[in-house]
Amino acid sequence: MISIDPKNIPTKDLHQYLLGIVAPRPIAFASTVDENGTPNLAPYSFFNAFSSNPPIVVFSSNRRVSDNTTKDTLHNIEKTGEVVINAVSHSILRQMAVASVQFPKEISEFSKSGLTPVDSDLVKPPRVLESPASMECVMKEIITLGKHGGAGHLIICEVVRIHIDERVVDGNRINPHKIDLMGRMGRAYYVRASGDAIHTVVQSVLDISIGFDQLPQEVQKSTVLTGNDLGLLAGLTQWPNKEEIEAQLSPEERLQIASLTEDRALPQLHYMAKNAIREGLIKKAASILAFQENFSK
């Protein structure tokens, strides 16, 4: 392991380490207006939701590491108390990149990015027509985190209206493949959060699972089964008994397992369980591994 004391490395390097570790980050594509009504649009990835009741989102417009200046978005929110946070889908990624350019203050990033401003319902800044979802927000508080280049501000906002493109919603839940969001990584990297990159993890937090420590010793120490395989087994709420094993395994499979068990062919047994896990048959995998303790004479 590399161990780093944040006080002993340049801010630029520390910044990049944080960006590389705290990822992928959601993007707040923030629309604001100045006191004259001139719109501004800029992406920020020090951003997240933090509460649903009340609905609170927080983002930071940081002091620039290069010259310790602050940004138009921050000035505008300090003046007007309002912001619209738009989501960034893959379809507008390159237009978002153009809006990140430091154009002079009087230039509208809407014109420069070719994105379309649409009047909001409750706040002055417009939302982005092409964005799959927008949140009209009222600033509650700004907390300043430092005075030097790289220092952040927590811009704490309450969501007062949400707009969602009906094409990205199934029932009353958002479909990640349809909303097709981009997340921010370190350096010039982004992640497209749809398609094969999406994984589903079903794990009830209320049903108490057996846990790794209750798996048989030789399973815990397996050189065949990975941490994820063991996690799936540990996530079961019950280790199979005789009855469950008979329900999960065919007579032929039981014969095969009995023979492997007799030969003490542990790796082969574990590979057999691993194949069941790959097919999503976790209870079957557990039954293969629980066979010996239930059926050996």
Next chain:
Amino acid sequence: MISIDPKNIPTKDLHQYLLGIVAPRPIAFASTVDENGTPNLAPYSFFNAFSSNPPIVVFSSNRRVSDNTTKDTLHNIEKTGEVVINAVSHSILRQMAVASVQFPKEISEFSKSGLTPVDSDLVKPPRVLESPASMECVMKEIITLGKHGGAGHLIICEVVRIHIDERVVDGNRINPHKIDLMGRMGRAYYVRASGDAIHTVVQSVLDISIGFDQLPQEVQKSTVLTGNDLGLLAGLTQWPNKEEIEAQLSPEERLQIASLTEDRALPQLHYMAKNAIREGLIKKAASILAFQENFSK
């Protein structure tokens, strides 16, 4: 568009909309100890970095929507003021899921998930050996965002020590493919932020780009070029002049374009530019589109 007044829908639905829009979210796999030293380990995705100087990360342990109770992690940080935030790579995803189960307080999620506690340098909670990066943190402040189920707490932490597995670092920058982080989406969805899902966007924020409004009218209105195509063109710092066009296009290509231009075959010209964009040749694409204004008689 679906428009939602957050005050007029059930917290559960509002919570899911926020989770679906504000995504992908980084995961804070938070290790804490109670006043007796009993360790706790739990994942939170209302989490991000917010400042690099000082290095500040913030996460929220929310009041449960179901029964308005608060969580062990929050109690432990209130008591001890310390937390280690571990990154979640794909390799420990299922073990993280087991740690998310609401085991009784006296049960260690380290034992249940099979993850290995390692002593920290500066704080009492252990870090996770199998995590590719860990941040030892000292709590600076906790801001309570509400009193009802779903209400968050901003747990504002300063990073005092960072540990990174040297295998995920190239030079002094983290490689997203090697750290292989998981991000949290809505419902049971996660995103794996590596491999083909990673996109690179190079856009200098300091060099002023020409912008969408300076593209030729017929390019702005193209039915062939997408928002991303136009964003790439708008992101150039200069629209090609005669000299640049001659450098970008072969004599054969110039003949072909001249003929398409003469025929007013705009879609075909735009498809030719689109192919250049697909090959990453943005200046060439712009040269195809700028040909007419520079060379037509």
